[in-house]
Amino acid sequence: MAVFDVKHVGSLSPAVPREGAGPSPCSACEIRSLTICAPLNDIEQTQMAAIVSTVELQSGNPLFDEGEPADHVFNVTAGTVKVYKLLPDGRRQVTGFLFAGDFLGLANQETYAYSAEAVTLCNLCRFPRRKLENLMERFPRVEQRLLNIASNELAAAQDQMLLLGRKTAREKIASFLILLARRARQRGVNDNPVFVPMSRTDIGDFLGLTTETVSRTFTQLKKSNLIRLLPDSKVELSGREDLEEIAGGF
Template identity: 75%
Template sequence: MRVFDFDRVSKLSPAVPRERTEASPCAACTVRGMTICAPLDNQELAQVSAIMTSVELTSGEPLFDEGEEAGNVYNVTSGTVKVYKLLPDGRRQVTGFLFPGDFVGLARQETYAFSAEAVTPCLLCRFPRSKLENLMQRMPKIEQRLLNIASNELVAAQEQMLLLGRKTAREKIASFLLMLSKRARQRGQADDPVMVPMSRTDIGDYLGLTTETVSRSFTQLKQDGVIQLLPNHQVKLAQREALEDIAGGF
């Protein structure tokens, strides 16, 4: 039987804790530069990663519902999410579409003011609201980043008000396609052809149009040679300048 050698062990160097070297899951994020994590250094990123969990949604699966306790906030890292409100008469108003890099779930109240649902399969980073607020107190960079995000959301809301109030159906569809193109370019993706993963009904509920009017407007733009409808929910902007003219200087 082997005897424990106390004398030998006492002469060994004391153990030194080793720093963990595995990368934070945030480090490999392809849209990090557009998320709340963009201004953070590696040490700060590790603290954010420690409170984050990943969420996966299938097409049509809800992320949260209007009136639900606003306990979490989210960053979209892949896929498309729609946010909407249900009107008292049962109609639905889509207020926006979210893409990789977008933030969702900010709420001043204790409950969400709108619903969010996956348009396509999605991946999101989920942060407990209370823990993120605590980090914001220690990391002003996160708070500043959220202010920038809120400012961008205000601009998007103003653009939608213009779409709903002053444009014809044809102008709305043209503006919508150019908006999707612009958003893709901001994410570093190809801006033509444009990915249009949402349904005609979703588009109509966003633009204040019926599903039939949306389909008819797409068909008219196609027949005029301004766009081409491609497989896999893609739309080719065949005549971008003409589309911009139709949109009224989007």
């Protein structure tokens, strides 16, 4: 899903890379089965680890900006990242939210086609693009994995087109919550209550709604006993079946 009240991305402090100089960051990776490294055996994984460095991003910090040289690609290992494009009139369209296991930074050209920014504290594995391309020639299973990732991104883009098109605000918010729950279940974490770390503005920029409409719709769903707003950015899907019906089979 290829990923907010930040209007001036360029003013934010840059990502601080933390090079993996110690033991391989892959040896104790808890989400390896979700990453591009999943198909590799131990020997191949050692060679992959040799080109990896790690990056930690604080909430609100950019990973890269649209138009910058696409020298690296990334695998999210913890946290939430949003990806977005800035429109010519200054508005922003969030195109997706990425979670642990998600891959980003692929580019058909020499520059990034979108911007990426941390929603929460994030950890990522960073791969030099050219070195990864060389490894893929030796490890075709990684290339197949990336093709699968690209296919999933296409499906996510089609889902978002539906969200931005025919659905009402109520249907959009219900679909968004169900989507987050499904993504959580895919990662093997609790899907109810669902973790919603993004701001109302973030959600609005993703769904094509104003911040006020997003807040009002959450309040309406709460009053209808379909959701409960909990501490720590969690939302309990009290009426999950009803939410799924409102979402229209999303």
